[in-house]
Structures are given as structure tokens and as C-alpha cells.
Amino acid sequence: MPAVTETIDTVQSLTEGTYKYGFETDIEMEFAPKGLNEDIVRFISKKKNEPQWLLDWRLKAYAGWLKMEEPLWAAVKYPPIDYQDAFYYAAPKAGPKSLDEVDPELLKTYAKLGIPLKEQAILAGVEGAGESPADSGRMPIAVDAVFDSVSVATSYKERLGKEGIIFCSISEAVQNHPELVRQYLGTVVPQGDNFYAALNSAVFTDGSFVYIPKGVRCPMELSTYFRINAKSTGQFERTLIIADEGSTVSYLEGCTAPMRDENQLHAAVVELVALDDATIKYSTVQNWYPGDAEGRGGIYNFVTKRAQCRGKRSKVSWTQVETGSAITWKYPSCVLLGDDSVGEFYSVAITNNRQQADTGTKMIHVGKRTSSTIVSKGISAGRGQNTYRGLVRVAPTASNARNFTQCDSLLIGDQCGAHTVPYIENRCMTAKTEHEATTSRIAEDQLFYCRQRGMTQEDAVGLIVNGFCREVLKELPMEFAVEAQKLLQISLEGSVG
């Protein structure tokens, strides 16, 4: 992962208090005309050389979207978005035909974002340089790099292909595996699911596609790295992951954007399908540009993520560390259809300065003996507003279902807010649900104790906050966890007086 290779040194250079990924890449881009209408939808579909059924599917979504209203129930405030004042397609000109042809500017960009060098070599198509994990002593990570509206490169495709694993951009999957895409697309998040999902269904431009065949344990972490670069551009990615019977996959995503004083919209849809005995672990470190201290600029991160545990004993685990974005609106969810299926949601969300987050999950229990675990840690600092919003619904069919929810909020400073809004709906007598929530601040005596042992106030806060988030961070793949811990500390800079 991009940031995975961050060494302590580079991170220390970050402690200047600036958003590290805020640079802009100067590269020749091709844009669709500004604004949104049916022609733009057709333009995108044509650019992608899509079959008629997919264009029809997009147009249907678009027609539905026109009739929908922007959701207002989340505890976030922002001026009305002018959906006509954005580009819905922006791609580097002359996209590469093969990995060798990746634009050097893009390579530089990814180098700066910290994608491991060997993977860069892979990105640029230098065979062998990173294929052998023994070289670097670490597990390789396959990367799909999405730059504004398009995937610019995907690494380790061939290696994964040997196991029958499909890992590519969704545009490519539409061309090469149309039957799989058609079978699953929109079956977890229907086109008309919500306002942003409908918008995404109409104009999604790229994203990742993963298929793990029966019985295959994916030999490496798969990841997608999302980068918004162009001005006035929205990013609408669509990710679809299918874990066939008995398969296992761990998938990571990361995201960054340049510092700008405009707000940019990121409205993704992620669909996960787990069949019998399959396991999907999906980890996110979300570090979109959060805006400046006064709340100027930053990404609006309005995302629909949902998993269906269709199979018996299937399992989906969402882990997210949300440190970026001006506004986060995101509820990675699990629909537990298969008997004995398991859903997990582990979340850390930080809001500092003027950031706002309304995030949580939905656990829908349908199958027998389904179980779910929710652990949410919210941290508010500066003038940040942080809301956990979650639904646990147990259908009458979900006998002996279990849910455990733990939501903790930490407040740093007296100008911020922390809110907890759980919905628990139980229609099954033999089900058991438990919910606990706490809100507190860092205790003076904890800070004093650390400082008496020689730590600075800021280090002490970092230590205590990381302790507060530990239950979530330990769910991340190890290298991601190290990165996440540092991000937490950086995100809180300037929050302690």
C-alpha cells in the first residue's frame, strides 16, 4: 500500500502539520464536458466501450436519480452541491496500452504517494523486480491504481491469474468477464438504493473487480489506491468483490487528494459477495484531503459499501480508519443471509478542525445463528463533529442470532461534538443483542501520568488515542496498522493546547 512503506522518518517530516498528499500532478488530461445529463452518461459508457446492457443500466439509474432527493438525515452540514458544476470524467490522455507505457508523471506521483518501489517497477511493467516476495522479505501487495476516473495500472495480475483469481479494473472486467459483472453488479447495492448510489450507478468510471474462485486462498493482499487529482472533478468508483465458495481474500484501499479550496465529491459504491464458507476482509485507510483548519476545501466522501454474506458460514469483516475528508457519509454494512454467517465492523473515525463524519454500519440478520460485532471508536477534536449511526436488525428468521456493539467516543477540546445514534430492531425472540456506548475525554490524570514519565503532551495524547483505538487497529493488516497509528497522531495535530 502507498503509505505502508512510510518509515518513521518520513512520518516525522509530516509532523509539520500539513497534509502530506496535497500535491497536484501536472499531466495532460481528457475531460468530459462539465455537468451531468444523459449525454454524459452515454459519453462515459462509450469511452469505456461498454455493451448496450450496461449503458441501459446506467441510464435507468440516471433516470431514477433525477427523481431522488439528497438525503438530509445525517448529522452533517454543507452548502447545496451543484451537480452540474463538476466533471464526471477525467482521465490522463493516452491511457497506457500496457504497463510499460505508464506515463512517467504518474509514476512520479505514485512514488511520492509512497507506493513501494518494487511495486512501482511492477506498475511500470519491469518484470521480475517485485515478483519475488523473498527479495523484500515481505508479502507482496497487488495494487490497482485509480487516478481520477480511470484505473491506470494493476500489478500482479498474471501472478494472481495463475490461481484463477481475477484482479483488474472494473472497466476491464466489463470487457473480459462480462458474465460475472452482469451476474453480480447491482445485486448488493441496487441502482436505486440511495441518492449517491444511484448517481454512482449512472456515472461510475472505474474501480476494482475481484473474483476469487472456489477454494482459493488469495496469496497476497489486494489493494486499490484511489487518487483524485484533477480540479472540479468528482470520483465515482465502483468496486465489486466476489468470493466464491470456500475462498478467502483480504483487500485494502487507500485514498488521497490534492489540497484545494474547492470541495470535491467522491461517491463510491462497493459491493461484496461472500458465498458458502468464503471470507472477505476489507480494510480502508481513508485519507482524502480534509480541508484546511477553517474548513475550506476537502473531499465530500459519500460512499455506499455493503456486503452480502449469501453463503452458509460466510464472513465479511470491514475495518476502516477514517481520518480524511471534509465530510464522511459512510455505512459499510453486512446483510447476513446465510446461516451461521458472520459480519464485523471495526471503525476508527477522527474529525479535527471543521471535519464532519456520520459513519457506522448496518447489520441485517436474516439467517439462523448469524452473528455480528461492531466496534466503533470516534474521536472529535477542534470543531469536528463525529456521529456513529448504526442499525442492527434481526428478522424473525434469524433464530439465535447474536450482536454485540461497542461505541466509544473521545472528545478533545470543548468546541467539538460526539454523537451516537444506534437503531436496534429485534423481531426474534431467541436473538440476543447488546449495545454499549461511552463518551469521555482524555482524563487529566492519564495525561499527567504520561508526562510525569517524560512524554510531551502531544505524544501522550497520541499514545492514549492509539490505546483507545487499539481494538480496531489490531484488525488491520500489520503494515497498515502502523501507518494508521501514525495517521491518527497526525490528524490530531494542533488539537491539544
Place this chain on the structure above:
Amino acid sequence: MTAPLHTGAEGFLHRFDGLRTRLPGARLGWVQQLREQAAESFRAQGFPTRRAEAWHYTDLRQVADAGFDEPLSILGAAKTLPAPHGAWRAVFQDGRFRDDLSSLDAAPFVAASLAAGLGTLEDRLGALARPAAEPMAALNTMLFEDGLVVTVPAGVAGGVLDLLSLGSATDRPAAFHPRHLIRLEAGASLTIIETATGPAQARYLHNPVYEIEVGEGATLTHVRLQQESPRAFQLGTLYARVAAGGTYDNFTLNAGGKLVRNEIHASLDGPKATCHMNGAQLLRDGQHADTTTVLDHAAPDCASRQTYKTVLSGRSRGVFQGRIHVHQVAQRTDGYQMNQALLLSPEAEIDSKPQLEIYADDVKCSHGATVGEIDADQLFYLRARGIPEPKARSMLVEAFLAEAVEVVQDGAARAALEAAVNGWWEAAA
């Protein structure tokens, strides 16, 4: 008197049109203005639907669709009243004060009918209620006909007051909207034990609004036993404001009614004020009971405690929504809320939405919610000791409820509650 009844919000607005010159206070400009504004709010909002976040789990269609008439103004002979808990008693029948059944004269506080003394209440009526925000309070304000006004002077220990609300069985279901104003001045105390009941076959809508002011260092214990007729609706909205060092202690038992809602808005307005909101919901058959609390911590150093327990059998549905709102000034807030439900039937449903909304940083707030059935291990343990299953079950349910009842400090209030809970059990068994 056999004109077809209008239903829904229309029906009530129509009623108001017909009654506006005859309702209490019709000649008082400020009362008229309150009613007209409330009517405007109610016209604009109508009966709340599930689209309103505050009403997400309670569908009022069956209330809206029923046509209600005025309560009959002819009052029957004195009924057999339940045994009193205290020395003072105020009785209402179909929302109107029954002077003949009440005994208040010797009380160390002032208690009287609202309709009779409306002229002096300009500063109190509507001081806390928010008809623009809560549609049922708007309906009440538009149509209130009577209520109880209590004032406990500074430093006076008021003792125990029974407040009795009786619904009548009538040919056509009646709707009544009493407005109760309760004020405790500084250092005063009072226990109110309120019972709302009606004959088994009676169908009516009881829509009370309470405006309660607890002065500095005053203590009000308020137990509400909702034992309405199984065919009746009760939609109560209670507003309480607690001044510095004061305590408001509310316990609400929802045991009767077809569809009921107990909505409480309490505000801790002065430093070191305390609020306890507790309750139990005992539901069976097709009952629907909703407890919705909003607790505002609007001053520093306040504490609040909430424990709500729901037992559901049959096809009943229970709702708990509890929001703790800690304002920025409310540093050193200590807030705790727990709601637990026990499902005794595969057809029952419980919906729970505990909420924390916090804008101050030096706070300690937590909530918990659990839902489950009777613990199989506990049940087995009791049976292994020779206790028959039904008895074992009832013991465990009683133990579950005891936790909520135990927190009630006032002896008379607690005895009344225990009796009501036991009564429900015996009827259920």
C-alpha cells in the same frame, strides 16, 4: 349528534373550528392566541408519520383513522375509586376535573382545576411545551379543556398527591387533552402518584401534556401508572425543567392501552440538578408501547440516570428511544442510560434507539441496550431446584423488572409500583 365523524388531523381541526368560542379561555386573548398558533402548527404537521425521525417506530394511523368525539359532559355518579396512596387526591374523568371526587382542600399546597383558574396562568401555560415541534402537544394546546394546576410553595413538603384519570366507556370514542401544570418552588417537595385507567371495553384517546417546573433544591417524585383500557390510546407529552440543585424523579409504567406513547422532555437548567427517568413497559397481545425521552443537560455538574425495562409477550411491540443531549456549557455532566428488553414471544418486536449527542468535552456519558429472552441457564437452575417452569419464568421476569423498580426511592411511590407490576403479572398468568 349523529353527524359522521371526521377522522385524522382534519377531524380535530374541524372540532376546533366548532369549539373555539366555547373552550376554556375563549375570552382571554392570550389563550386564544396560543390555541390558534397551535392549530396552525397542527394543521401544518398533521399526525406525525413514520417519516418523522421521532416517530419512526410508532405508527399513529390507527389513532388518526379513528373518529373521536367530545367527551360527554354529563358526568356519571361517583365510581368506585382505587384506594388512595396519599392524603390528597385530584380526580379527572375524561379529562375534566371532578371536584366532587377530589380532596385537596387541606393540602399544604395549592391544587385546583386549570379551567377554573386560567386567568392567572399566563406565565405558566405554554412556558415549556413546544407545539411547533411536537404535534401531539399542538393538538393538546389547541383543544385542552382542563387539567390540574399545582403550586407547592417554597420550602413546603407537600406529601403524596394522587392524580387519577378515568376514561369512560361511551358509544362513540372520546378524545380528551388535559393540561397539567406543576410547579415546585425552591426547596419544596412533592410526590405525585398518577393512575390512568378506564373500563375494559372503553375506547378513547387520552392526550395529556404536562408542564413541570422544579425549583432550586426542590424534589418532585412523579410516578405514572398507565393502566388504560386495552382498547384506549394514550399519547402523553411531558416537559420538565429542573433548576439548580433540584431533582425530578420520574417513573412511568406502561401496562395498559392499545397504543401508548410516553414522551418526556426534561431539561436540567441549573448547576447540580438531577433527573431520574425510569420505567417499565409490560406488554402483551397486540399492544404497542413507546417510551421516548429527551434529556437536555443545559448546565454544568448535572447528573441523570435512566433505566427502562420492557417485557414483551404475544404480538406486542415495544419502542424505546432515549436521547441525551449535552450542551457545550454542561461540563462535568454525568449521564447514564440503560434500556433492556425481554422477549417472551416469537411474535413480539422491540425497537430501541438510545442516542448520545454531546457538545461538551468534560463529560462522562454512557448508554447500554440489551435484548434477549429468558436466560436458559437460569431457568434450568431454578427448575433443577424443583420450581415449576411457569413459576420459574415469572420469578425471572420479576427479577428483571425489579432492577427498574428498585431505583424508586419514595416509599409510597414504590409500593404503588410494586402493586401495579404484581397486578399485571397476575392478570397475565
Place this chain on the structure above:
Amino acid sequence: MLKIEGLTAEVDGKPILNGIDLEVPAGGIHAIMGPNGSGKSTLSYVLAGREGYEITGGSVTFDGIDLLALEPEERAASGLFLAFQYPVELPGVGNALFLRTALNAIRRHRGEPELDAMQFLKVARQRMQALSMPEDMLRRGVNVGFSGGEKKRNEVLQMALLQPRLAILDETDSGLDIDALKIVAEGVNALRAPDFSALVITHYQRLLDYIVPDRVHVLMGGRIVQSGGPELAQQLEASGYASVQAAA
């Protein structure tokens, strides 16, 4: 090494320390004894720089430096260590991480190289063995779920690792059984050196059987009312604080 002159301090406007004069030379072990509410813990917190205590007069110097002008972490870095009467719990913060962060903060200040995880573990294990602490205490959250004795031993472990020049032990003996008490005392005695001083604050004489002080001071009403040799502690044990009060 430590010089306190005319120190007065208040909490919430209420005077707690009413003019303390005390000098602890390098290598000296001084005990402060006093009944509950005499200001013992306040003195230790004021010296360590905890917020909420207002210094209304007097001065404190540590090796000639104005201690009261320093932040708590600066005091720690210059060699002042407070063993807390009630060690604080830090949920989720691993004890090993905590100890290493603290140790490295202080090493940085001393201009010594920081220890990496492996080097640290080696040092920590040695110290823990000496204190008969099970190794899993490194993996657990700081003081979370520790028994009273474990918490106090964890304090002594920190002291052994950080190697302070002045240790203030705030009722470290409270809640300890005799075996734990001996271990704690050994930990302190092991640090004894010409440039190590300690201020042992205690209610009872018991701890002083194992950490023998050079001087004993009696603190009452926020003042030192009597000072003497180790025999003063015995005397107090025999006749109680009331006798001092009568004499003072």
C-alpha cells in the same frame, strides 16, 4: 539537590501547603510522614507539576534550577520521578509501548540513543525478573486489571528503567503485603547511589524498616512540624501523630 523554601499552595482556593522548608542533599533518603490530609500527596503532585494546584509562594529548586517553571515532562526528563499512590490506568496502551516511549523520551533528553523494541525488551526483562514480575505484564494495558500490588511493582519497574535522580514515593506501601513491600524496597535500595535521592512519603513506619531514611520529617497542617533521624519514625509508630500535635 532538592531545595524547598517557604512553599505554599492551594487547591480550589483552599490552602493545603502552608510554608514548607526542606532540603534533600544528593544521595539522601528522606521520609515524610504525616496523618491523612496533612498535605503529603499535594506536596508530591506540586513537585511533579500536576495541574490544579496553585503555588501561592515560596520556591523549589532542583540542582539549582527553578523546578516550578518546568512542564511535568521537563521535570521528568531532568530526573524527577513520582511513584503514584494511585497509578493511572491507560486502556489499550500496551505496558511495553508505554515504558519504551517514556524511556526513549528521557533518553532523548539525556542525549542517549533511543532503544529499539528488541533492545528495550532485553533491558525490561532483566528489570522485571529482579522485581519478580511476570512477563505478561508487558503485554497488558498499562495498569489495566493490575492488582494493587502489581500496580505498585509496575511503578517501581518504571523507576528502575528510567533511573531518576530524585524519586518521590507517594505512599507506595499502601495496599502492599509484606512480600511486595520487600520487593519494592529492594527496588529502591538498588538505586541507592551518591547522586540518587529519594523522598519517601508514607503514613506508616513499616516501609521505613526496609528503606531506611537518613532523615524523617513530620508533615502536619501543610507544614513540617518536626524533623529527626530514623528513630523519629519509631517514635511516631509508638505514640502516634497526636503526640507530635501536642508538642507542636
